[in-house]
Amino acid sequence: MKPAVMTTQDPIAAAPPAAATPRHARGRSRRGSILLHATVISASAFAVFPLVWILLSSFKPKEWIQSSQITLVKEPTLANYQALLANTDFLVWFRNSAVVALFTMVFGIAMSASAGYAISRFRFPGKRPLMWTFLITQMFPVAILIVPIYTIMAALGLINTPASLVIAYCTVAVPFCTWMLKGYFDTIPVEIDEAGRVDGLGPFGTFWRLILPLARPGLAVTAFYTFLTAWGEVAYASAFLNTNDRFTLAYGLQTFVPKSPALPLWELLTPAAVLITIPSGIVFFFAQKHLVAGLTAGGTKG
């Protein structure tokens, strides 16, 4: 994958993407302006609606959640949250998920940053095949890997442990993150590395002391991506975990959905959805400023 269209952006200047050359509004008619706002507003409403609706519903008593009347909030109550936290294993699952997600994030960033840097800066035998491998691993369906990985984990005695999930999620997230970070490192001028070397830093020192601090936007996006991968993964969690005290949220929540025709326990699912979204929302909030710059450095260059 050769770089196709390249604009060498200064990574520091590119950090706040909102400031990067938007097209100007010169001569937009009043009608065009109204149309623009109407489109963006309706799209945003569509984007936010399910979240708002779940949030509102989580405060309703059970009868109103399952009624066919549309009510915004009727008889608001925290009873659902109380029931969820007191009567179910939600907190245990939450803790499990947090452990898995944090470890995945730390290992994922460490591995993809060092590999991404090596691929961006050094020419070494095996570099091109490695780049290809990263793309190809994206194609591996869970279906082909899950049984053999299950067997490996069983052989290592890791079934039903958080470690098995951290390892599995790293294999999912790291190739894409390496690719993305490689693109981001490419936007950092090589002169910085050279200056570091002149000042007597080794390759690792340059990477650690000079490049990583400059790559913060890229790292933020990687953190977001790895966290979200681990926080929301279903298939491996459903396959590897088998006791209630080890479930992650993605698996635990399925216990609130009994086999049909029984209805899902919405009075538990809605508050759970709200609480689960909060941590990923926080990570998102810190990363969102950098998403455009961090993600497309890799995207434009492949």
Next chain:
Amino acid sequence: MTAATAAAPQRRRGIRRTFDQHWYAWAMVAPVVIVLAVLVFYPLVNGIWLSLTNTTEANQAAEICVKSLGGGQVCTPSPDPARFIGLGNYVDLISGRVGRFWPQLEITLIWTVGCVFFHYTIGLALAILLNREFKGRTAYRILLILPWAVPAFVSAFAWKFIFERDSGILNAALGVVGIGPIDWFATTPTALMAFIVVNVWLGVPFMMVAVLGGLQSIPAELYEASAMDGANPWQQFVNVTLPGLRPVSATVILLGTIWTFNMFPIIFLVSQGGPAGGTEILVTGAFKAAFEGIRNYSLAATYGVVILSILVVYSVGYRFFLRKQGEVW
């Protein structure tokens, strides 16, 4: 003889030099390579092997052990251990004798094409709008990316809640206009449509962000020059914007297709592939083969190999197609 002895140390010195030159690069990629080798390539080979056997949960063990009364174990060789059966699984799967390969493939294709088409077109449209300067742009951008921050399984439940037949808000809203309650997951077309809506909602932010980055890398001079030549906005879009976006588009459409093809949680969590397997895609079919009922590991692996082959063929074709259009990629 002398030539051979002279060449060996030289070669060793060559290897030595390569190693000295590259050891830090290799050290930095080593963790990734090891993890991928152990957890992607070994399983891949293992999975391909598994697909050529008849391994199921029932005949997986080579020995069958029974606890005896004294607390010990008595093991006897399994009467019917898993064995190599060649391409038997593939024949069974593709002829439709086991599982429902062709209907699942059809659903997978509709699902993938539908999702990627809407992801890209909507993402492109929103990115173009957001690339203009107007009041509240940053706020809109955050709101529009927000669905990305929600884990897919939460979105699956949120949308299941909205589509619920008796208490869902969608049917309640339709009821106001006089359209009777629709059981969205009772028929395949409506269920599939619902899934595509959910996944489009989920996937547009990624596309939008990627395209936005691509738009920002198009030099403004190109727009100025084309405006000077009298191009109208549509002509600018076709002749400047789209070509400028090609590298980004090529990558995200390929990745998006692969991701959507293998997208597991939405369909699995919202309807378990219902009604009666009508919306099962290949990946959920494979998962069910592997982990439901008598676990048919070899069939799941067969599914896996078939899915992988389809995607590899697609990617190679895709690259070939881009090359033909003059894209060096």
